[in-house]
Amino acid sequence: MNGPWVEKYRPKNLDEVVGQDHIIQRLKRYIKEGSMPNLMFTGPAGVGKTTTALTLGKALLGEYWRQNFLELNASDARGIDTVRHNIKNFCRLKAVGSPFRIVFLDEVDNMTKDAQHALRREMEMYTRTASFILSCNYSSKIIDPIQSRCAIFRFTPVKGHQIIKRLELIAEAEKIKVTINALESIVYFAEGDMRRAVNILQTSSSVGEEVTEENVQEVVSKAKPQDVRKIINKALDGNFLDARELLREVMVVQGISGEDLVTQIYQEIAQMAREGLLGEEVYVDLIENIGKYDFRIREGSNPRIQLEALLTKFLFKANAK
Amino acid sequence: MLWTNKYSPKNFKEVLGNNKAKDEISEWIDNWLINKPKKPLLLVGPPGTGKTTLAHLAAHEFADHIELNASDKRSYDILLGTVGEASATGSLFNQGLKLIILDEVDGIHGTDDRGGIRAITKIIKEGHHPLVMMANDPYSKRIKSLKNKCQVISIRKVHTNSIVALLKRICTKEGIEFEEYVLRTLAKRSNGDLRSAINDLEIIARGKKSISTEDLKIISQKDDIHNIFDSVRTVLKSKNPQRIKEAMRVEADPAFMLELITENIPREYEKKHEIQDAYEMISQADIYLGRAFQTRNYGYWKYSYDLMSLGVALSKDETYKKFARYTNSTVYAMLSKSRAKRDLQDRIAAKIGYKTHTSLKVAKQQFPYLEIMFQDNELAWELAEYFRLENDEVKLFRSRKIKKPKTVQSKTLKKENQVKKRSNPKKIKDKKIKEQITSTYLHVKKIKSTQTKESNKKEDKIEDSKSKSNKKVSKSKSKEKQVSLFSFK
Numbered sequence: 001m002n003g004p005w006v007e008k009y010r011p012k013n014l015d016e017v018v019g020q021d022h023i024i025q026r027l028k029r030y031i032k033e034g035s036m037p038n039l040m041f042t043g044p045a046g047v048g049k050t051t052t053a054l055t056l057g058k059a060l061l062g063e064y065w066r067q068n069f070l071e072l073n074a075s076d077a078r079g080i081d082t083v084r085h086n087i088k089n090f091c092r093l094k095a096v097g098s099p100f101r102i103v104f105l106d107e108v109d110n111m112t113k114d115a116q117h118a119l120r121r122e123m124e125m126y127t128r129t130a131s132f133i134l135s136c137n138y139s140s141k142i143i144d145p146i147q148s149r150c151a152i153f154r155f156t157p158v159k160g161h162q163i164i165k166r167l168e169l170i171a172e173a174e175k176i177k178v179t180i181n182a183l184e185s186i187v188y189f190a191e192g193d194m195r196r197a198v199n200i201l202q203t204s205s206s207v208g209e210e211v212t213e214e215n216v217q218e219v220v221s222k223a224k225p226q227d228v229r230k231i232i233n234k235a236l237d238g239n240f241l242d243a244r245e246l247l248r249e250v251m252v253v254q255g256i257s258g259e260d261l262v263t264q265i266y267q268e269i270a271q272m273a274r275e276g277l278l279g280e281e282v283y284v285d286l287i288e289n290i291g292k293y294d295f296r297i298r299e300g301s302n303p304r305i306q307l308e309a310l311l312t313k314f315l316f317k318a319n320a321k
Numbered sequence: 322m323l324w325t326n327k328y329s330p331k332n333f334k335e336v337l338g339n340n341k342a343k344d345e346i347s348e349w350i351d352n353w354l355i356n357k358p359k360k361p362l363l364l365v366g367p368p369g370t371g372k373t374t375l376a377h378l379a380a381h382e383f384a385d386h387i388e389l390n391a392s393d394k395r396s397y398d399i400l401l402g403t404v405g406e407a408s409a410t411g412s413l414f415n416q417g418l419k420l421i422i423l424d425e426v427d428g429i430h431g432t433d434d435r436g437g438i439r440a441i442t443k444i445i446k447e448g449h450h451p452l453v454m455m456a457n458d459p460y461s462k463r464i465k466s467l468k469n470k471c472q473v474i475s476i477r478k479v480h481t482n483s484i485v486a487l488l489k490r491i492c493t494k495e496g497i498e499f500e501e502y503v504l505r506t507l508a509k510r511s512n513g514d515l516r517s518a519i520n521d522l523e524i525i526a527r528g529k530k531s532i533s534t535e536d537l538k539i540i541s542q543k544d545d546i547h548n549i550f551d552s553v554r555t556v557l558k559s560k561n562p563q564r565i566k567e568a569m570r571v572e573a574d575p576a577f578m579l580e581l582i583t584e585n586i587p588r589e590y591e592k593k594h595e596i597q598d599a600y601e602m603i604s605q606a607d608i609y610l611g612r613a614f615q616t617r618n619y620g621y622w623k624y625s626y627d628l629m630s631l632g633v634a635l636s637k638d639e640t641y642k643k644f645a646r647y648t649n650s651t652v653y654a655m656l657s658k659s660r661a662k663r664d665l666q667d668r669i670a671a672k673i674g675y676k677t678h679t680s681l682k683v684a685k686q687q688f689p690y691l692e693i694m695f696q697d698n699e700l701a702w703e704l705a706e707y708f709r710l711e712n713d714e715v716k717l718f719r720s721r722k723i724k725k726p727k728t729v730q731s732k733t734l735k736k737e738n739q740v741k742k743r744s745n746p747k748k749i750k751d752k753k754i755k756e757q758i759t760s761t762y763l764h765v766k767k768i769k770s771t772q773t774k775e776s777n778k779k780e781d782k783i784e785d786s787k788s789k790s791n792k793k794v795s796k797s798k799s800k801e802k803q804v805s806l807f808s809f810k
Binding site for chain 2: 113200202238244300308313
């Protein structure tokens with residue numbers, strides 16, 4: 001079974017993990033010692049947090065790692081109840097076949113503060129039997145008591161040349177031809193996100209014989225939310241109610257996240273400026289506002305309300321070319 | 322005996338207000354009594370305005386009456402069983418006419434009272450008896466089909482002055498001294514709901530010799546959806562801080578309040594800078610809601626409330642004198658309409674997340690790529706197998722069913738086939754997809770040309786970072802791109 005390449009070519013051991021050398025070095029020391037403290041991995045999406053946790057778990061726990069490794073990602077209900085029951089039941093039992101047990105919690109920053117506080121107690125109580133690996137995008141959203149109980153590792157976006165190297169490896173194994181321009185183009189769109197890079201590569205390879213720059217750009221332009229330009233144009237024309245309605249449609253019904261959407265709005269605006277559709281001053285003014293609202297969204301407010309507010313900044317800007 | 326019963330009108334004359342409605346009802350009754358069957362009556366109006374009273378008064382004119390209201394279960398069978406039978410059999414007196422009263426027909430429940438409306442329609446068609454129905458919400462979807470089969474009479478709110486007069490009469494009869502101000506406040510507060518005004522009066526006055534402003538504190542305002550909309554209206558219509566603060570004293574979830582005010586800003590405000598300023602306030606209010614939620618410090622709510630009310634109110638230059646139709650947030654309608662789709666998305670995302678160690682959110686970000694990959698028959702089959710997607714789940718990514726590849730039995734064969742297939746790419750037969758691709762290809766070409774220009778610029782910049790570019794903006798743009806590429810945070 002081949003399946004998605006992101007899984008097929010997920011690194012099997014720590015040495016294969018790309019682009020986080022300083023972190024890998026330190027983690028290897030834990031393997032040598034055969035023990036580890038509680039860890040927290042922070043960093044943007046697709047830089048190897050989960051992969052590192054999985055490979056580290058395998059290396060530390062050995063043959064019976066499956067029995068002694070509990071993975072809970074944000075798709076699982078993770079209210080206080082989960083923390084209280086699942087994690088507690090798992091930690092209560094002593095590891096069999098492994099030196100200790102590991103609980104891996106993904107996207108801890110999406111857990112409620114109450115659940116985080118419950119988690120903190122568990123981390124204290126079971127230090128003898130289990131270690132925790134927590135991963136999150138923003139460590140600022142994690143309560144202090146948890147942060148102080150963890151060794152924090154900050155993952156950085158994967159560098160362009162490292163992504164290219166990995167993609168070449170995959171292309172070779174899959175026996176597909178990829179032009180160097182295509183690779184550079186993938187790197188450009190991936191923005192340091194290895195998952196996205198691999199996804200673009202596999203998708204591009206499914207639409208043509210050879211992966212070319214055109215294929216890559218076709219895939220990327222098809223994969224992005226299609227209505228963003230429409231929303232922007234409606235707002236620029238001063239048709240706020242329609243623009244808002246479409247924005248809500250995209251977010252509520254299509255389920256596009258606020259963070260994705262704000263990036264997309266930024267790219268569309270940049271594109272429109274390049275096409276000469278926006279004056280320089282208008283462009284700079286809009287960028288300033290986009291940045292402002294991007295920050296507000298990431299700070300933890302309601303993305304839809306914030307993006308609606310951002311849309312008001314576009315009103316009638318088209319006339320002010 | 323409750324005062325609402327004790328002082329309920331004994332005849333049509335005593336009913337306050339709504340003179341035209343009263344005349345219409347009297348005429349309707351007279352027609353029935355002289356054997357001229359009329360369409361059923363549908364009385365529509367806000368609560369406490371006398372609909373039920375009018376119906377009961379009408380019942381006195383007939384030999385007998387039968388009544389069903391919201392407290393009774395009103396499914397198809399039950400309605401036909403009780404009302405239907407009664408309407409088919411006659412009564413002995415007054416030409417055997419029996420008045421059927423169906424109260425709160427807009428409250429007939431979709432599932433519990435299955436077929437209720439259908440039953441009513443049937444009774445209207447067959448019945449030889451007068452029928453009166455009552456409803457609160459004239460726009461309710463449930464009574465839409467009934468409206469054109471009935472004579473609709475709208476019952477209006479009772480005027481404050483009429484309410485005050487009645488309250489005075491009650492006080493006099495009960496021997497209670499009163500301040501005019503107290504009664505007027507009660508009347509205003511009731512918002513045209515006579516029943517609640519009398520109830521309020523009874524709460525503060527029963528068993529007392531006199532009532533004063535002090536007593537008003539005992540009763541709190543009713544916090545229903547109407548009050549919330551009134552608060553929203555005050556925020557958007559008024560510029561008086563005192564009144565607005567007062568209006569915001571409703572017991573509503575601040576996020577819901579924020580949503581309602583936000584929804585109606587562009588429906589009331591017309592100038593673009595007003596909308597912008599108001600939305601800035603909404604944005605700030607929302608930030609405090611987020612902070613309150615994150616830190617569990619709900620003290621932040623007070624800033625949120627002030628920003629969403631006073632902040633928004635003072636964003637307008639002057640008050641608008643127009644009538645704007647306010648609505649509930651369209652987000653709620655969207656949420657309920659798209660539930661099935663979102664459930665499907667979640668289900669698929671959970672399956673993908675399970676296999677790829679990702680959360681629902683991250684899994685959903687893969688959807689667009691999967692959609693393209695699923696256009697390839699072989700790959701689609703493979704992925705569907707890998708993620709264990711059911712047929713209906715596959716439909717999210719492609720409209721056609723996936724045919725089982727012929728070589729699926731042997732893994733090695735399949736791989737070879739796959740390689741072969743890749744060397745023969747134009748297998749995509751679907752015309753639609755082809756068109757799509759060509760159209761996006763053209764679009765892509767455009768992007769590409771600009772892109773290469775830009776990457777050239779980038780290189781130039783690296784070579785000579787101090788050289789001044791003529792196009793300042795495009796330079797800063799490429800700089801930003803560079804940043805986002807290599808130190809993406």
